[in-house]
Amino acid sequence: MKSRIIFKSIFVLILIVILFCLVFIIYDKAGKRARIYDPLLLSTYTIMYDNEGKDCMSTPEVIYKDNKYSYSLPCISSYDTYLLWDDGTKELVKNALENKKVDIDSLVSHGLKIDKNEI
Numbered sequence: 001m002k003s004r005i006i007f008k009s010i011f012v013l014i015l016i017v018i019l020f021c022l023v024f025i026i027y028d029k030a031g032k033r034a035r036i037y038d039p040l041l042l043s044t045y046t047i048m049y050d051n052e053g054k055d056c057m058s059t060p061e062v063i064y065k066d067n068k069y070s071y072s073l074p075c076i077s078s079y080d081t082y083l084l085w086d087d088g089t090k091e092l093v094k095n096a097l098e099n100k101k102v103d104i105d106s107l108v109s110h111g112l113k114i115d116k117n118e119i
Contacts, residue, residue: 045102047112048090050080060115064097064104071104072115081112 060072073081078094083102085091093112096102108114 044086045083045110047093047107047110048082048084049077050082063094063114065119068119069116070119072117074113074115 058075060074061076061078062070062072063078064071078092081093082090083093083096091101093102093107097104097107104114104116
């Protein structure tokens, strides 16, 4: 009789631990899924250069500044560096940054060559 009570107690304890783990896993997955609705992550784009065959002035061009850094393209090319959005529209990188449609980290992860300098 006593061993039966101990067995039931252990079984209940194991069930509680399993339920706690399941709730934690579901909560963690829901939190990650909720972050997907960030518009920066929903919109996908391709970086497109319209300067094929043109010489690029080797002077760096600042395209964005924040409180700590200035970000610049290695040469003056903001007038021909575009983002081709997944819906087919085309927008200058500099305009997309100014309108907060994209951030610097996303551009770097997509392969845009940007120099970061401390202000």
